[in-house]
Amino acid sequence: MARGEIVLKTATDAAGKTTESAILYGHFVGTVLDFLIISFVMWMIVRTFIKPVPVAAAEPTKKCPECLEMIPAAARRCRACTSQVA
Numbered sequence: 516m517a518r519g520e521i522v523l524k525t526a527t528d529a530a531g532k533t534t535e536s537a538i539l540y541g542h543f544v545g546t547v548l549d550f551l552i553i554s555f556v557m558w559m560i561v562r563t564f565i566k567p568v569p570v571a572a573a574e575p576t577k578k579c580p581e582c583l584e585m586i587p588a589a590a591r592r593c594r595a596c597t598s599q600v601a
């Protein structure tokens with residue numbers, strides 16, 4: 516029990532050697548801890564290489580008076596109907 520195990524059965528043979536059957540939950544906890552540490556470190560490494568794509572600021576738009584298409588506010592001619600909008 517002291518080493519992270521649940522002893523199910525202890526047997527002593529004729530030579531006096533003791534053998535025990537146990538569930539090694541300490542080994543399982545150690546493996547889970549290793550997995551969490553390694554996955555956290557991998558997440559930190561991958562996060563440095565994968566940068567979020569910067570979102571471009573949306574340019575101001577206006578509605579074309581002729582075709583009601585949304586066009587950039589600085590446009591002088593509509594790209595959809597080619598009418599002068601300036």
Ligand SMILES: [Zn+2]
Binds near residue numbers: 579582584595596598
């Ligand atoms: Zn238009």
